Amino acid sequence: GQQLNQSPQSMFIQEGEDVSMNCTSSSIFNTWLWYKQEPGEGPVLLIALYKAGELTSNGRLTAQFGITRKDSFLNISASIPSDVGIYFCAGLWSSGNTPLVFGKGTRLSVIA
């Protein structure tokens, strides 16, 4: 089946640093999304991308839909302690008949 490869698997950063993580796929996706999950909670949508090459921001978060449609990245600027969590990329292969596929996540730890 379709698989999404996320990297890095985990990262430890100092408060105030910028963060970059990415997601690649062997398949083309029509939609890329980034979710964040905190302990004991369900994933929460951060950013959705619908066009190849699209660059979208949500506060300190910026995500891009790769032009090959096989990758996406997420940047977090000036990290703060509440950015701690697991960040999942997710891809939707086509409209109508396929489920949303998730990567395995990037675990972010922020050291104050």
Next chain:
Amino acid sequence: GAGVSQSPRYKVAKRGQDVALRCDPISGHVSLFWYQQALGQGPEFLTYFQNEAQLDKSGLPSDRFFAERPEGSVSTLKIQRTQQEDSAVYLCASSSRDRGSTGELFFGEGSRLTVL
């Protein structure tokens, strides 16, 4: 509440027991999804409902897993004769649009199942 509500939050079952997990989606949401999340993994798709119709159950791992949404609102995921490998967090998500339109899902907090 305004969000997706799942119960129970935690369930411990002895191997071989049947369990039922409930999901109350956001009011008016037509699409409902069940995902399974093993420890340290991303969510994996189990099944999808559009209103009361189960349109996709391709992710259900075995015939011990059964889901229903009889009135197009609340859904129940039932696992019969639980096995240790069924231990996971079961996430329910809903959307106001049909599956193909968007991947923008609203997730519940999940039901953590531990099978001893």
